[in-house]
Amino acid sequence: MRNLLPVLTIVATLIALWYAAAVALNAQWARDQAARAGETLTMSALVADTWSQDKPKLPAPHQVVTEIWNTTGAMVLEGRGFSKRSLFYHSWITFSATALGFLLGTALGIALAIGIVYNRTMDMSVMPWVIASQTIPILAIAPMIIVVLNAVGISGLLPKAMISMYLSFFPVVVGMVKGLRSPTPMQLDQMRTWNASANQTFWRLRLPSSMPYLFTSLKVGMAASLVGAIVGELPTGAVAGLGARLLAGSYYGQTIQIWSALIMAATLAAVLVGLIGLIQRITLKRMGMA
Amino acid sequence: MISARNLSLTFQTGDGPVHALKDVRLEVQKGDFVSFIGPSGCGKTTFLRCMADLEHPTGGSLAVNGISPEEARKSRAYGYVFQAAGLYPWRTIGGNIRLPLEIMGYGREDQDVRVKRVLELVDLAGFERKYPWQLSGGMQQRASIARALAFDADLLLMDEPFGALDEIVRDHLNEQLLHLWERTNKTICFVTHSIPEAVYLSTKIVVMSPRPGRITDVIESTLPRHRPLDIRETPEFLEIAHRVREGLRAGHGDAV
């Protein structure tokens, strides 16, 4: 509760700044319109206009909130919560690609990390490639992945998930290599004195020790997955998904739609990352590592 | 039980070879309680690690239980207690003691019986379901000793197990360790920096000296097997402590 006041102050300040910026950015258009009609605007009329334009340069917060409400809550009330115009529908499309890509990326990341930790050759050879893979701008290869997969008859969810996977396996590899190597020499010596097999050492020592590292990576990986899924929706001219909403919005200058899709994406990311944070807290607490 | 002949170990380091052990000879009989004492860097830990097959000697021969250290390790002939308790935070005390038993493939019921038995042995009965962080440092160290006792190894290797504990806790644990040794008839190799601790516990005190790491004196204790704590006030005890101190001084100029 003590934290609430500062948080609210900051939120209020940000909203005030946003409104001010909306006035500043949209005023030119309002003045031009008025001039064409041969009118002069009073200050209050100008402000009111900048906050209620159809295609503002920067929509005011309440316009975005209204748009989000109209495409989420209001549609649910009408019983069309999952229609193709609803943001829930588009979020779901993006989320399913994010989730699949995240799972694939996590699996690939953990597998590579195990290979790197247990295999000398992989240790020497794989990491440079992993790093190189991330230096290529995702916007450059996303269309290629989509086109290539389309050519072999794979379309829809999977190509987008592949891009998510491409972005999300990286933090998992890096984190898990560190995590699997986190047992101290003493802990490893101790396993040796018991003549433990590599398998036993992995399941009983290395894997549990790596949990804090894994969860940290998963949070980064989840956020990267969402970015990947949205980017994957852009080059295909997809008709569904938050990326499609962004793209359609920018085609038609629907800034309010763009902003509501952005805010929806941010909310989705916050919820997903928060969920992992929750699982992390519970797991680590139970493991006595928090 | 342990037989070292001309044992040597040289570490190759960035600034030249380090002779951690040189021409070490030692015979340890079954049932002995042997303490290793000497200034820092004289190779006590290295010697113990050689017995445990955690370090490979570069010369001489070493037999544990009549076989090579590697075979001894593979047949799980010894328990090793490190300076830090090293309990897994995600396992209960019982779960930690069970860990080597799981690895060695003991049956579930056998595990339960053994965990109960060793917890009683180190005076921790009733703590099976507690987590390590719920125990004091001394209790954690006792749990780690229990873990080394849980499986059938006749040899216990201990590297400064009580080094991080205060005097009073240490006295208490020393007493318990002696009891345990009397009851279980194990052979114990014990590294320490404390002369009274070495004299109180041991049947045989090995005095070592550094650069190169070697044994300078082996003192057979004349104290009885059964030792109450106040044996440390007797002239006999002080006499042996004096010999140990002399041995340390001889091996190290006047520095000790």
Ligand SMILES: Nc1ncnc2c1ncn2[C@@H]1O[C@H](COP(=O)(O)OP(=O)(O)OP(=O)(O)O)[C@@H](O)[C@H]1O
């Ligand atoms: N892995 C290693 N690589 C190189 N040198 C080592 C290594 N381990 C030990 N040494 C060296 O070997 C010598 C003996 O070390 P050791 O740890 O056995 O001493 P110690 O008697 O146990 O000392 P302490 O009382 O401080 O624990 C030291 O000079 C140390 O620097």
Ligand SMILES: [Mg+2]
């Ligand atoms: Mg040492």
